[in-house]
Amino acid sequence: xxxxTFVAYERCMFSxxxxxxxxxxxxxxxxxxxxxxxxxxxxx
Amino acid sequence: xxxxxxxxxxxxxxxxxxxxxxxxxxxxxxEHTDLDHHSxxxxxxxxxxxxxxxxxxxxxxxxxxxxxxxxxxxxVWVLAMTGLLDGKTATTNWQIVKSFRRQFPKxxxxxxxxxxxxxGLICSGASTALYHLALCTEMFASPALSRxxxxxxxxxxxxxxQTPYVIMNFPKNHGDREILxxxxxxxENYAENISIDEVAHLVHLSPRHFKRRxxxxxxxxxxxxxxxxRLEAAKQRLESSTDNIDEITxxxxxxxxxxxxxxxxxYTALSPREYRDKFLISKKKSNFALANEVNSV
Numbered sequence: 001x002x003x004x005t006f007v008a009y010e011r012c013m014f015s016x017x018x019x020x021x022x023x024x025x026x027x028x029x030x031x032x033x034x035x036x037x038x039x040x041x042x043x044x
Numbered sequence: 045x046x047x048x049x050x051x052x053x054x055x056x057x058x059x060x061x062x063x064x065x066x067x068x069x070x071x072x073x074x075e076h077t078d079l080d081h082h083s084x085x086x087x088x089x090x091x092x093x094x095x096x097x098x099x100x101x102x103x104x105x106x107x108x109x110x111x112x113x114x115x116x117x118x119x120v121w122v123l124a125m126t127g128l129l130d131g132k133t134a135t136t137n138w139q140i141v142k143s144f145r146r147q148f149p150k151x152x153x154x155x156x157x158x159x160x161x162x163x164g165l166i167c168s169g170a171s172t173a174l175y176h177l178a179l180c181t182e183m184f185a186s187p188a189l190s191r192x193x194x195x196x197x198x199x200x201x202x203x204x205x206q207t208p209y210v211i212m213n214f215p216k217n218h219g220d221r222e223i224l225x226x227x228x229x230x231x232e233n234y235a236e237n238i239s240i241d242e243v244a245h246l247v248h249l250s251p252r253h254f255k256r257r258x259x260x261x262x263x264x265x266x267x268x269x270x271x272x273x274r275l276e277a278a279k280q281r282l283e284s285s286t287d288n289i290d291e292i293t294x295x296x297x298x299x300x301x302x303x304x305x306x307x308x309x310x311y312t313a314l315s316p317r318e319y320r321d322k323f324l325i326s327k328k329k330s331n332f333a334l335a336n337e338v339n340s341v
Contacts, residue, residue: 004181005074007099008067009122014059016116016174023178027185027193 071102100126107164114166114181116174123165124148132162137170138210142263156207156313169206175199207313208322212272218261222247226258226266234273235297240266274298275311282320289316 004024008017057065103126107113115123120136121144123129130150141155154160158169159176168177175197182190194201214231216224226247230238243266244254258266274296281292293301308316 007071007103007119008057008059008065009119010058011060012057012119013117013171014061014063014065015171016119017059017065019172019174020116020178023175023193023197024181026196027178027182027189030192030196031185031189 071098104128110164112164112166112181112184114168114177116168116177117170120144120167121147123167124151128165129167132165133160134162134165134167135160135169135206136167138206139170139213142213156205158204158206170209173206176201176203205313207311208319210312212276214269214273215262220257220261222249222254223258223261226254227262227269230266230270231273234270234277235295237297238270240270271307272311275308278304278308278316279312279319279323282316283323283325286324292316 006017006020055066057067059065099122103113103123107126107128113123113128115134115136117137118140120129120134121140124134124144124147129148131152133152133154135154135157136144138155141153144151145153155169158173159180160167161180166177166180168174176199179190179194179199179201182193191201193199214227216227218224226243229246230243240255241251244251247254249257255266258264258269262269264272277296278292281287281295285292287295289305290301293299293304296304298304305316308314308319312319314322
């Protein structure tokens with residue numbers, strides 16, 4: 001588990017915070033998925 | 045991975061587009077963090093250091109605890125203000141490269157790169173390079189997870205250069221009237237066979253004096269400036285026409301297409317054909333229009 005801190009300044013780009021937040025949220029969701037659901041390719 | 049979205053000394057942070065971000069806690073309340081992601085600092089990158097000494101001290105404090113620090117876009121400017129990047133490799137938004145180099149000569153700036161990582165300091169280039177920074181960060185947790193996220197987010201990990209995206213900068217607010225006149229003349233006549241001595245004569249300066257004043261005013265020598273005008277013109281033609289490369293070479297003032305191709309590659313990291321494949325607008329628009337036509341039938 002990592003703790004991530006964002007430092008945001010006035011007039012920063014909203015997408016900077018939003019994009020990183022979404023990217024890490026997605027990684028977290030994927031990380032929590034059960035192993036059997038993570039397979040994105042059939043095993044041959 | 046667990047997120048702690050944002051910290052600030054202020055109650056709210058107003059972003060460039062008008063959205064407000066509500067921080068979870070004050071900066072000084074963060075005792076420990078593994079990864080600090082620095083937001084882009086688009087407008088205020090040139091703020092005097094005295095406006096943000098507490099932020100700089102805070103970053104240095106966390107770096108001394110071996111915290112990895114990420115900076116995106118012009119946020120790299122703030123990270124450089126801490127001195128932590130001195131002697132380290134970094135990248136930043138290509139638009140601020142010249143001023144960044146003047147301000148932080150000790151930083152080994154590699155603006156052609158989308159992402160750099162040196163001694164726990166991760167820097168990314170303009171705007172959407174933040175996704176590469178996210179992938180790099182996820183790589184520390186799990187390379188497989190990082191690769192999966194690249195697919196899910198439609199990020200091309202092989203996109204490692206921001207050079208093809210650079211738009212040349214032609215500064216004109218320097219106040220040197222003769223040099224400004226020379227710039228305008230070159231921009232109108234770049235397709236002709238121009239010699240720099242001829243331009244110097246046109247503005248009544250000796251070639252040597254002209255080159256020195258030109259460099260002081262624009263931060264470029266006149267020949268490199270002329271090359272950049274021609275290459276910008278070539279880029280526009282490649283983006284908007286189907287003219288062949290030899291035709292474009294002639295239209296922008298070069299007789300020898302191999303010289304043009306070599307310079308084009310040097311400044312954009314792509315061949316003219318590769319550049320056209322990436323940026324040709326009319327082709328993409330016509331494809332889009334065709335798709336709409338098919339969908340409407």
